[in-house]
Every structure is written in structure tokens, then in C-alpha cells.
Amino acid sequence: LIHLEKITKTYVMGSDTIHALDGVDFQIQKNEYISIMGPSGSGKSTLMNIIGCLDTPTSGTYRFEDEIVCDVGDTGTVKMNGNDLARIRNRKIGFVFQTFNLLPRVTAFKNVGLPLVYANIPRAQQVQMTQLALEKVGLADRAHHKPSELSGGQRQRVAIARALVNNPSIILADEPTGNLDSETSNEIMALFDDLHRQDNTIILVTHEPDIALHAHRSVHILDGRIESDEINPNV
Amino acid sequence: LIHLEKITKTYVMGSDTIHALDGVDFQIQKNEYISIMGPSGSGKSTLMNIIGCLDTPTSGTYRFEDEIVCDVGDTGTVKMNGNDLARIRNRKIGFVFQTFNLLPRVTAFKNVGLPLVYANIPRAQQVQMTQLALEKVGLADRAHHKPSELSGGQRQRVAIARALVNNPSIILADEPTGNLDSETSNEIMALFDDLHRQDNTIILVTHEPDIALHAHRSVHILDGRIESDEINPNV
Numbered sequence: 001l002i003h004l005e006k007i008t009k010t011y012v013m014g015s016d017t018i019h020a021l022d023g024v025d026f027q028i029q030k031n032e033y034i035s036i037m038g039p040s041g042s043g044k045s046t047l048m049n050i051i052g053c054l055d056t057p058t059s060g061t062y063r064f065e066d067e068i069v070c071d072v073g074d075t076g077t078v079k080m081n082g083n084d085l086a087r088i089r090n091r092k093i094g095f096v097f098q099t100f101n102l103l104p105r106v107t108a109f110k111n112v113g114l115p116l117v118y119a120n121i122p123r124a125q126q127v128q129m130t131q132l133a134l135e136k137v138g139l140a141d142r143a144h145h146k147p148s149e150l151s152g153g154q155r156q157r158v159a160i161a162r163a164l165v166n167n168p169s170i171i172l173a174d175e176p177t178g179n180l181d182s183e184t185s186n187e188i189m190a191l192f193d194d195l196h197r198q199d200n201t202i203i204l205v206t207h208e209p210d211i212a213l214h215a216h217r218s219v220h221i222l223d224g225r226i227e228s229d230e231i232n233p234n235v
Numbered sequence: 236l237i238h239l240e241k242i243t244k245t246y247v248m249g250s251d252t253i254h255a256l257d258g259v260d261f262q263i264q265k266n267e268y269i270s271i272m273g274p275s276g277s278g279k280s281t282l283m284n285i286i287g288c289l290d291t292p293t294s295g296t297y298r299f300e301d302e303i304v305c306d307v308g309d310t311g312t313v314k315m316n317g318n319d320l321a322r323i324r325n326r327k328i329g330f331v332f333q334t335f336n337l338l339p340r341v342t343a344f345k346n347v348g349l350p351l352v353y354a355n356i357p358r359a360q361q362v363q364m365t366q367l368a369l370e371k372v373g374l375a376d377r378a379h380h381k382p383s384e385l386s387g388g389q390r391q392r393v394a395i396a397r398a399l400v401n402n403p404s405i406i407l408a409d410e411p412t413g414n415l416d417s418e419t420s421n422e423i424m425a426l427f428d429d430l431h432r433q434d435n436t437i438i439l440v441t442h443e444p445d446i447a448l449h450a451h452r453s454v455h456i457l458d459g460r461i462e463s464d465e466i467n468p469n470v
């Protein structure tokens with residue numbers, strides 16, 4: 001489904017060079033359930049942004065369903081055209097950002113419904129799908145609050161609802177339970193487990209070992225490289 | 236040191252009334268180490284903002300070192316004058332926000348040094364104190380990155396460094412390890428434990444039971460009320 005080959009991501013700041021990703025080879029099959037763990041600053045969000053087609057690598061190849069999304073090398077750069085890329089991002093992938101990235105001046109309801117606007121879903125269906133997504137994360141009674149009128153964990157759940165509203169087949173969740181108490185975390189993980197059973201693909205960055213145990217495959221990142229990649233024996 | 240009496244915080248939204256805090260009585264002595272836990276949306280951040288003099292209650296009294304900071308009742312509102320309030324906020328209290336609240340267009344170094352500017356600390360000393368705070372959270376090599384050039388856990392640590400830079404005697408930390416892996420969390424908790432041993436007062440909102448175990452007193456909040464308030468038997 002997704003194939004990363006020799007992926008690097010480098011930032012040059014003055015005389016410093018930061019190797020956020022330092023040569024990553026990584027394959028994801030359909031319907032996998034993968035957790036990604038690693039120290040703060042090790043490259044997890046950078047990797048997720050590349051998988052989610054939100055960022056391009058400094059070098060390396062990224063294939064999605066066997067099509068080249070981008071290929072950056074010494075001979076030049078090949079990129080998928082803008083429309084095909086937008087379709088992958090808007091219809092196939094749901095992304096929960098580590099820092100939520102909600103529109104501050106718009107209600108929870110409008111924030112959650114935004115992917116449906118981009119996907120040209122008919123208006124009446126938009127309202128229905130948005131309502132359902134909010135109910136799934138327990139926020140039906142907070143639909144008309146703006147982000148500044150929500151608690152931290154409520155904003156996180158709005159970000160989760162927005163990622164799921166368009167029924168994407170690939171869910172990329174970057175620390176989705178970081179601001180949630182254990183009961184609410186369990187409700188969110190039950191959602192993800194359910195989506196996985198419905199044949200979707202789940203990739204979840206977390207720093208909590210209990211959350212990582214839900215996944216079938218466990219990847220550890222250190223200093224921009226994959227340190228280990230193992231099947232979870234307990235699942 | 237801090238005395239909250241009959242504190243309420245109410246938001247009216249159209250026909251809905253939200254009781255974010257619904258009658259809170261709470262006392263904090265000097266050099267206490269208190270954890271606050273509770274479900275998402277239960278009122279923890281609202282309580283912290285009132286303790287930190289960043290928000291005023293809808294009704295009730297807040298005393299700081301026996302002086303009235305604000306007293307809101309049917310007979311009217313009494314508030315401490317602006318200068319005294321600013322001095323408490325800038326010199327006595329260090330606040331780690333749940334959503335970091337960093338200035339986006341300014342480096343980690345300048346973000347961390349901001350409280351020192353407000354406290355009129357001499358320039359050379361500002362640089363020294365800022366450098367030390369960044370080293371304590373392991374971010375000396377990220378000083379000149381802006382928040383968008385930092386990982387989620389690095390931004391959280393910049394927020395922590397900023398809260399500690401002016402050596403406040405009261406530290407209010409709202410979910411300070413939510414974005415940190417366990418090793419980095421332990422380093423941050425070691426910092427807080429140290430500060431407590433140096434006679435400071437620590438109040439820490441967390442949803443992780445392991446983190447709460449560092450505190451000597453454990454408060455649970457539910458639906459805007461204090462549900463339990465107990466000494467931690469293990470410490």
C-alpha cells in the first residue's frame with residue numbers, strides 16, 4: 001500500500017544540519033495496525049507527515065499503491081500531479097495532528113466538517129456525517145463551541161473526529177491520546193480498534209506503551225532511523 | 236498560601252449554561268506538591284487558570300497570601316490592583332500551559348526569556364538564566380529554532396523552561412508530560428521533584444497515574460467539583 005525507500009529529511013539552520021529522518025525504509029500493507037514510538041525529537045511526526053503526503057522528503061522515494069508520489073534524487077525530482085495528490089490526502093487519508101491544527105475562528109462542527117467540503121459531499125449528508133463523527137468522540141454537546149471554548153482534550157477529540165469524518169481507509173494519528181484521561185483514551189482506542197476490524201489501515205504515533213499494545217506491529221524510531229520493527233506477540 | 240472559597244465559573248452559550256467550576260473550596264499551603272486529575276472537560280484547566288490569576292471566577296473568593304485577589308459576589312466585585320496582580324503572575328507563579336502558548340514568530344530562546352523581560356532582569360543575567368533553563372529541559376541545541384521548527388515534545392519543554400526561568404516559588408503545570416516519551420517525562424518530573432525539595436510549591440494537572448504518584452496530595456475533579464482530596468500514602 002505504502003512504500004518508503006531511502007527517505008531522508010534534512011533541515012539546514014545556519015551552520016547546523018539536522019537529520020530529522022536519516023535513511024528510512026518502511027513498508028505498510030493494507031489493513032495493518034502499526035504503532036510508532038521513540039524519544040521526543042526522534043522523527044516520528046516528520047515520518048507521519050511524509051506518509052500523509054503533507055511533506056516531501058529531502059531524498060528518497062515514496063510510493064502509494066505502487067504509484068510514485070515523489071522521488072527525490074540526484075537526477076531530479078518526480079512528483080505526482082496536484083489533483084491525484086489532493087485526492088489521496090482528502091479521501092484516502094485521515095490525519096490527527098499532534099497539535100490539532102483546528103481553525104480557531106470556526107466551531108467544532110465546522111472544523112469537523114471541513115474534509116467533507118473538500119470532498120464535495122452534498123450538504124445534507126455533510127451535516128449527518130459531521131454529527132455522527134462528533135457523537136463517536138463524545139462531543140455532540142460541544143458542537144457549537146469554538147476551539148478556545150473547549151478543553152485541551154476536547155480539542156484533541158475534535159481533531160480526531162475531523163480525521164475520521166470522511167471514512168478514510170488510512171488513519172494516521174500522531175499522539176491522539178496525549179491530552180486524554182484513561183477512560184476517554186480507552187473510548188478513542190476502541191474507535192480505532194473498530195476501524196481496524198472494518199479493514200482500514202491504522203498508523204499511530206504514541207509515547208504510551210499501553211496504547212501501543214493495541215497495534216499488531218510496533219516500530220521504534222531513534223535519531224531519524226528505524227531502530228526496530230516487530231510484530232506484537234500479544235495480539 | 237492560596238485559598239479558593241465557593242469558586243464557580245460559568246459560561247452561557249445561547250440557551251446552554253456550562254458550569255465549568257461548580258462550587259470549589261480549595262486550600263494550598265506553602266511547599267505542597269499536589270496532583271489534579273479528572274476526566275477531559277471536568278474543569279482542571281479552568282481551576283488552574285484561576286489559581287494562576289489568569290482568569291476570574293463567576294463567583295467566590297480567591298485569596299493569595301491572605302490578600303484578596305478577587306471576591307465576586309452578589310454585592311459586587313473586589314479585585315486586587317493591576318500592579319500587585321502583575322507582580323504575583325510574573326514573579327511568584329510559573330505556568331506551563333496545556334497548549335504551550337508560545338509566540339510563533341520568535342525563537343525558543345526568546346520565548347523562554349520572556350518572563351525575565353517582564354521582571355526587568357538585567358540583560359546579561361537574562362541570557363544566563365535563559366541558557367540554564369533550556370539546558371535543564373535538554374534543549375540547549377534547539378535555542379534558535381522557532382516553535383514551528385520544533386517537535387511537539389520540544390515545544391512542550393520550551394513551555395516548561397519558560398515557566399521555570401524566573402525561579403518562581405509556585406509552579407502550575409497543566410499536563411506537562413502529555414507529549415513526552417517516558418524517559419523525557421522522567422527527566423521533567425525529576426526537575427519538578429527537585430524544585431519541590433527546594434521549598435517550592437508544585438501543582439500539577441495530569442491524566443497519567445504514574446506522574447500523579449510524584450505528588451504528596453492527590454485531588455480528583457469531576458463535573459466542576461472536587462470529588463476527592465487525599466494525601467498520597469506512598470510518599
Ligand SMILES: Nc1ncnc2c1ncn2[C@@H]1O[C@H](COP(=O)(O)OP(=O)(O)OP(=O)(O)O)[C@@H](O)[C@H]1O
Nearest residue numbers: 149151152153154246255275276277278279280281
Ligand atoms: N470559553 C468557554 N466557553 C464555553 N465553555 C467553555 C469555555 N472554556 C471551557 N469551557 C468548557 O468548560 C469545561 C471545563 O474545561 P477545562 O478546560 O477546565 O477542562 P479540563 O478538565 O482541563 O479538560 P482536559 O482534560 O480535556 O484538558 C469543558 O467542558 C469546556 O467545554
Ligand SMILES: Nc1ncnc2c1ncn2[C@@H]1O[C@H](COP(=O)(O)OP(=O)(O)OP(=O)(O)O)[C@@H](O)[C@H]1O
Nearest residue numbers: 011020040041042043044045046384386387388389
Ligand atoms: N522546520 C524545522 N527546522 C529545523 N528542525 C526541525 C524542523 N522541524 C522539525 N525539526 C527537528 O526535527 C527533529 C524531528 O522532529 P519531529 O517533530 O519529527 O520529532 P518527534 O519524534 O515527532 O518528536 P515528539 O515526540 O517530541 O513529537 C526534531 O529534533 C526537530 O527539532
Ligand SMILES: [Mg+2]
Nearest residue numbers: 045098386387
Ligand atoms: Mg511529534
Ligand SMILES: [Mg+2]
Nearest residue numbers: 151152280333
Ligand atoms: Mg485541560
